[in-house]
Amino acid sequence: MFFSRTQRRNPAYRQGFMEMLTVAPGIAAWGLMTGVAMAKSGMSTPDVLAMAILVFAGSSQLAAIPLLAAGAPLWVILATAFCVNLRFVVFSAHLRSYLMHLPRRQRVTAGYFVADLTYVLFTKRYPVPGTTEQERADQMAYLAGNATINWLSWTGCSVLGVVLANYIPSAWGLAFAGVLALTGILCSLATSRMRVLSAMMAAVVAIMAYALPLKLNILVAIAAAVVLCSVLESYLASNVREA
């Protein structure tokens, strides 16, 4: 069971929790500033709180706020949220082989909680899907522990940001702590030349394609980096075989 007691007793749950905890201050600061932005958007307090607690996707929240304020049609707002979230669709393709052993309801529950950093830390900790019962149980426990602290620090601080909106000037630049948390994780992933190449390719494409609407530059950048590295990898492998 996802989030069951057995899962919380698994040592991997604690491991996932602790690994995310060192990143949590960045997530917290980011959540706080998202809360402030939502509170100042002119939405009513119950709506802002509902958004802070339920949606759990910072970039789609920030994209939806001006549309809600402008009274955009429902389908436009949902289509925007979907497009801004498209990178998660890519992540779900990667996670499929890790999760298919669970019943659907639990898979979808797990899916809701797999935000960017949980995905990144999980696939870093477990590069291949588990094959035995025990490995799978450990992986799911890690995922649950990691997601728990991520959800708590993001949502808790968003709510705090909504409440304290008038006392936290955005001029302090607290949101930059979120960028730094991701920078730290980015550095920790840079363990091979190919991965560094992937990061550089993605950065260049994301900047060049920045003018695309709906944050589609991120999706294009991920696709370009993955294709470049895959092609290069198979080219290098075939060269080694011929030599």
Place this chain on the structure above:
Amino acid sequence: MDALITWLSVWGLNDWNPWTFLTIVLMACVTVITRSFFFIADEPWNLPTWAQRGMQYAPIAALSAVIIPEILMTKGIFIHTWADARIYGALAGAAYFFWRRGSAQAVLGTIVAGMSVYIPLHVGLAW
């Protein structure tokens, strides 16, 4: 009645809009659908091997694509000044990480080191 309206308005409940609330609930559904997209259906299928291998490059690419524009761009334009606190904050954070890599607190240190360079430059010098 007036007292009730005053009390409700303190919490913003007097202008509560069910349509906005419905939109928010449906946005949460969009979060679930996008994050579970390829494992909602029960049908068995597997990613082709090349795609499965290529996926190992997706996490670092995703992070890079999200944060590098946050550091190097202002309002959609590549920065054209060195007087930008984000450059030095990010460099200080990365330097700390590679100095302390392997330690359990390396990412926490990245945040602290980066902010302690960023905040004085950003607030003090308005970079």
